[in-house]
Amino acid sequence: QKEVEQDPGPLSVPEGAIVSLNCTYSNSAFQYFMWYRQYSRKGPELLMYTYSSGNKEDGRFTAQVDKSSKYISLFIRDSQPSDSATYLCAMSAITGSSNTGKLIFGQGTTLQVKP
Amino acid sequence: DSGVTQTPKHLITATGQRVTLRCSPRSGDLSVYWYQQSLDQGLQFLIQYYNGEERAKGNILERFSAQQFPDLHSELNLSSLELGDSALYFCASSVAAQMNTEAFFGQGTRLTVV
Numbered sequence: 001q002k003e004v005e006q007d008p009g010p011l012s013v014p015e016g017a018i019v020s021l022n023c024t025y026s027n028s029a030f031q032y033f034m035w036y037r038q039y040s041r042k043g044p045e046l047l048m049y050t051y052s053s054g055n056k057e058d059g060r061f062t063a064q065v066d067k068s069s070k071y072i073s074l075f076i077r078d079s080q081p082s083d084s085a086t087y088l089c090a091m092s093a094i095t096g097s098s099n100t101g102k103l104i105f106g107q108g109t110t111l112q113v114k115p
Numbered sequence: 116d117s118g119v120t121q122t123p124k125h126l127i128t129a130t131g132q133r134v135t136l137r138c139s140p141r142s143g144d145l146s147v148y149w150y151q152q153s154l155d156q157g158l159q160f161l162i163q164y165y166n167g168e169e170r171a172k173g174n175i176l177e178r179f180s181a182q183q184f185p186d187l188h189s190e191l192n193l194s195s196l197e198l199g200d201s202a203l204y205f206c207a208s209s210v211a212a213q214m215n216t217e218a219f220f221g222q223g224t225r226l227t228v229v
Contacts (some may be wrong), residue, residue, distance in 0.1 A: 036220075041151055043117060043205055043220035075194070088158065094213070101219065102148065105158040 003027050006089055008104030015115050019076040023089035023106045026070065030091040030104075033065050035074045038086045038108065047087075048074065078111045086110045118142065119208050119221035127227045133194040135225045140208030142186055146170070147189040148209075148218065149181055153202040164189055165212045196228045 006023045013019055021035075025050045031052055036044035048063040050056045050072075062075040072091075075084055089106040118141035128134055140147050149161040151174075160173035164183035175181075178196075183189045193200060203225050209218040 041223075041225075043119070043207075045220070046217055047118070049217065090158075091182045092213070102160050102163060102173065104160070105150075107157040 003106075004089060004091060004106040006109055008107050010110040010112060012095070012107070012112045012114060013079055015053065015079060015113055017079060017112055018074060018077050019111060020080050021074040021076075021087050021089075021109050021111070023072050023091075024074075024104070025091055026103075027091075028067075028070070029093035031094065032092045033072050034090045035061075036065055036088040036090055036105075038088060040085075044088055053094075057088070071081060076111075079111075081088050081113045081115050084112045117218050117219040117221060118205060120206075120208050121221035123224060123225075124222065125225050127229060128196060129212050130196055130198060130228055132196050132228075133192065134226065136181065136191040136193070136204050136206075136226075138187070138189045138191070138206030138208075138221060140206075141219055144208035144210050144219070146209045146218075147176075147183055147187070148207040148219055149189070149191050150205040150207065150220075151202050152205060152223070158205070161191070170212060193226070198228050201226055201228045223229065 004025045033050045034049040038044045052101045060077045064073045086108040088108040090103040120139040129156045146164045148164045161175040163171040181191045203223045207218045207220045
């Protein structure tokens, strides 16, 4: 079983729809949760960052973390064709002496927003 | 533009060969991370360097090695290449030793082994 599970999709929605992207994880030590957006043939770009549980909003994007359920979500309101990309969840934990906090990524969900 | 520069952008080579991928981190960033992205495995952490020293290893094969130089640029060496090594290789950098906050990714090197 992978540490982080994410449905690869693809997910296709009409312009203006609310998009919900989700990840589940198994490692209860994860404390830092991020969402990256990756356009085709480009490097991942950090969208949202959340520490521990709770919600965070940034414009049309809202990130939610439910540590009790080991479940995180990214909501995109009023989706636009320019939002079409692959969305990757990523998580890290401070572990022992190494303390690297390296990111463990989900598989990524491909989103297409149709005009 | 993230400020992280990777060269080359594309690389095609034959099985059994050796290649070197290069990464220049953002100005001021001390940590460099290498990731491999393939269709079936997603983004897999390979190795991290912090201020010239190896800090963490992930799923890096023995045929692969890396180093970070005094000017903080890093190189990933891949040897005895196999078809299965074909993937996108990303470098990321961050200020601190941890990747917990903001890490910036380069545009990647697409490696094709034929």
